[in-house]
Amino acid sequence: MTIFPLMLAAVVLDWLLGEPRRRHPLAGFGRLAAALERRIYAPDRWRGVLAVALLTLPPTWLAATLAELPGYWGMGFSVWALYFALGHKSLHDHVRPIIAALHRGDEAAARAAAARIVSRDAETLDIVPAACESVLENGSDGVFGALFWFLVAGAPGAILYRLANTLDATWGYKTPRYLEFGWAAANLDDMLNIVPARLTALTYAVLGKTRQALDCWREQAPAWDSPNAGPVMAAGAGALGIRLGGRARYQGEWHERPVLGVGNPPEAADIERALALVRHGVLLWLAVIGVGALAWGALSRASPLLPGILDFLWENLLA
8 A cells, every 4th residue: 555645644634633732742751861861861972872863763663563464454544644744734823823813913912822833032032033933844844854754764764753753852952961961862863854844945935935045045045054954944034035044042052043044034924824824835745755656556557577676776785
């Protein structure tokens, strides 16, 4: 069975149910990571490598085993794995309270809601730009990255990606405590996002002001401190025709960040436009993958030897 129906089922399930309100697997994973950190922490890269390996390899192996179960058991687990890894509906659920509060003129509520989804200091938060940046970046981290790795490696790919992304959000900070210990988590997340982040940037460009988005990506992204967030947010800002980046405070320290995009600073309505960019991107990916699956099926029926030839070439290229 092609992977596309499983992907479509997981996307629909995520949109209908959102993330679990209680007993979310990531909450348990976070507690496990905290317990492991208390036991083996040291300001040492190899301790961090060990921690990441202990937390990601067993679940990934288990996911690979369960995905191979016969019949609907394996398919059902694969759908659950992608549903678990996706953060599409939850992104909307976390961001729309900001929009609602801004429409009511309740800046305090909007600031509190924005502070829950960004890492910068709440009291100096520029609410609307911060929300737009979060939507664009989390569209890559929480949506398109999971779809990409599910397409490439099925359930174990989606699980590994989601766990690595969570560990990066936990340990991947360049602070005295995590500079060495969090090195492995940050670099694993960077490696896993190299391709999906650029596909996300391309998606934003295709769905918005394409030429402008591509120009911003090329000219502005290299100056951003994150090799993956830079292309995503530069292309997204360019696609929307808004200006993001600039000065921001993190943990009491001001950072002079490069400007991304063009035009005026975003307004409240631009937060919803950023969410729409992610939604439309998901539909675009599903359409492209669906058409690709149909074309592959047609080619396979027209030339039954083709899949075997490609499998042979793939195995020999890896040998």
